[in-house]
Amino acid sequence: MSVQDETAGPLTTEAGAPVADNQNSQTAGAGGPALIQDQLLLEKLAHFNRERIPERVVHARGAGAYGRFTVTADVTRYTRAKFLSEIGKETEVFLRFSTVAGNLGAADAVRDPRGFALKFYTEEGNYDLVGNNTPVFFIKDAVKFPDFIHTQKRDPYTGSQEPDNVWDFWGLSPESTHQVTWLFGDRGIPASYRHMNGYGSHTFQWANDAGEVFWVKYHFKTDQGIKNLTQAEADELAGKDPDSHQRDLREAIERGDYPTWTVQVQLMPAADAAAYRFNPFDLTKVWPHEDYPPIEIGKLELNRNPRNVFAETEQSVFSPHHFVPGIGPSPDKMLQGRLFAYGDAHRYRVGINADALPVNEPKAARARTHGRDGVMYDGRHGGAKNYEPNSFGGPAQTDRPLWEPTAVTGATGEHPAPSHAEDDDFVQAGDLYRLMSQDEQQRLVDNLAGNIAGVSHDEIAQRAIENFRKADEDFGKRLEAAVQALRG
Numbered sequence: 240m241s242v243q244d245e246t247a248g249p250l251t252t253e254a255g256a257p258v259a260d261n262q263n264s265q266t267a268g269a270g271g272p273a274l275i276q277d278q279l280l281l282e283k284l285a286h287f288n289r290e291r292i293p294e295r296v297v298h299a300r301g302a303g304a305y306g307r308f309t310v311t312a313d314v315t316r317y318t319r320a321k322f323l324s325e326i327g328k329e330t331e332v333f334l335r336f337s338t339v340a341g342n343l344g345a346a347d348a349v350r351d352p353r354g355f356a357l358k359f360y361t362e363e364g365n366y367d368l369v370g371n372n373t374p375v376f377f378i379k380d381a382v383k384f385p386d387f388i389h390t391q392k393r394d395p396y397t398g399s400q401e402p403d404n405v406w407d408f409w410g411l412s413p414e415s416t417h418q419v420t421w422l423f424g425d426r427g428i429p430a431s432y433r434h435m436n437g438y439g440s441h442t443f444q445w446a447n448d449a450g451e452v453f454w455v456k457y458h459f460k461t462d463q464g465i466k467n468l469t470q471a472e473a474d475e476l477a478g479k480d481p482d483s484h485q486r487d488l489r490e491a492i493e494r495g496d497y498p499t500w501t502v503q504v505q506l507m508p509a510a511d512a513a514a515y516r517f518n519p520f521d522l523t524k525v526w527p528h529e530d531y532p533p534i535e536i537g538k539l540e541l542n543r544n545p546r547n548v549f550a551e552t553e554q555s556v557f558s559p560h561h562f563v564p565g566i567g568p569s570p571d572k573m574l575q576g577r578l579f580a581y582g583d584a585h586r587y588r589v590g591i592n593a594d595a596l597p598v599n600e601p602k603a604a605r606a607r608t609h610g611r612d613g614v615m616y617d618g619r620h621g622g623a624k625n626y627e628p629n630s631f632g633g634p635a636q637t638d639r640p641l642w643e644p645t646a647v648t649g650a651t652g653e654h655p656a657p658s659h660a661e662d663d664d665f666v667q668a669g670d671l672y673r674l675m676s677q678d679e680q681q682r683l684v685d686n687l688a689g690n691i692a693g694v695s696h697d698e699i700a701q702r703a704i705e706n707f708r709k710a711d712e713d714f715g716k717r718l719e720a721a722v723q724a725l726r727g
Contacts, residue, residue, distance in 0.1 A: 301337030347484035355437030381576020410702035567642020688721035
């Protein structure tokens with residue numbers, strides 16, 4: 240679909256008729272009431288009433304850019320994905336950054352995880368890698384996600400975000416301790432989208448031509464260097480320039496200062512998973528680098544801004560279920576829930592034909608489906624048959640799955656994830672705390688204490704503190720003292 244030249248020719252109605260007067264509506268005589276025959280007036284008002292779509296429930300606040308991914312290492316022994324098939328190969332991408340909790344009009348410079356959603360326009364179809372700027376998350380099972388987000392959003396009675404709700408949930412969900420330690424540390428408020436890392440966060444499957452399976456984690460390391468804001472700096476910036484991160488990204492690309500990331504992966508042979516010391520599919524944990532060292536596989540560059548933020552950034556849709564041959568899901572229970580939830584959200588929010596919009600449609604491949612009709616259907620299929628199998632040359636199945644099957648055993652039921660030798664909700668949070676310098680630890684304690692001090696129920700505050708004490712005794716002791724000092 241070509242972009243129309245809106246600068247040439249006369250102003251027209253949506254049907255293409257020239258507009259004689261765009262300053263005055265038609266009335267019954269000078270000073271009289273407006274006329275229903277004034278189709279320009281009705282068309283403009285009706286369109287204006289409908290020119291917004293529902294904002295995302297989470298990740299509403301965002302900025303996007305186009306760019307390219309370039310392969311820098313041979314990974315064909317791990318995956319048969321064609322866009323990774325040779326060194327030097329380039330694939331066009333679209334990346335949307337976002338905050339999680341804030342609405343569309345919220346400020347950028349806030350303490351919140353950042354979304355890092357990347358669409359690869361590959362020759363085998365679009366591949367979406369929908370991650371964050373943290374390698375872990377607050378929960379490990381998608382059934383808890385709506386409850387978690389409800390605590391981050393506005394309270395149904397007060398209409399405000401309430402510390403009681405936030406810390407009540409985190410205290411009662413100790414698996415959140417690791418991510419909360421990340422969030423309230425120095426990296427909790429990136430200075431810009433360009434100065435932060437990105438992560439696939441989940442564990443995914445790679446499979447090679449021989450059918451060998453590897454579990455993989457993605458890391459996008461910023462080449463601009465990590466830069467963060469203190470809470471005081473963020474508070475000031477959010478008040479002065481709510482659009483700070485969006486503006487920074489757009490202006491950097493406009494001046495040719497294209498941000499780049501070095502792309503790395505950790506790879507685990509499938510046979511290692513069962514006996515690994517942590518559950519490798521637990522989203523609240525990382526794979527320590529000494530166990531599976533990251534290897535560089537490519538470079539990511541952003542070099543083109545969207546021409547229209549609404550059409551491209553707001554209407555962009557990402558789904559973790561958009562895989563290509565050689566890449567697939569893992570048994571990660573958070574990922575399994577997202578495989579449904581993201582596509583469903585966009586079918587509701589943008590529409591059933593959202594994947595046919597220019598920002599979402601495949602660019603190096605062709606979508607050949609039997610889906611028809613619905614809102615904004617453009618008739619692209621013509622008179623072709625809309626069923627399969629058929630005898631009229633329509634698209635048919637390939638008989639080769641995109642990824643390899645995962646063996647399962649046991650009875651159906653509401654099962655917790657299998658426990659491994661060193662699975663614990665607190666060990667990695669403690670490891671993270673002990674990696675920090677004394678100054679970093681103090682800022683972490685101060686950030687947490689300032690937030691927990693706003694809790695109105697002592698038992699909620701104490702429960703939260705105890706989770707950090709279980710991660711590290713010194714961590715809990717310092718935090719308790721800081722909270723007590725603030726609460727009097």
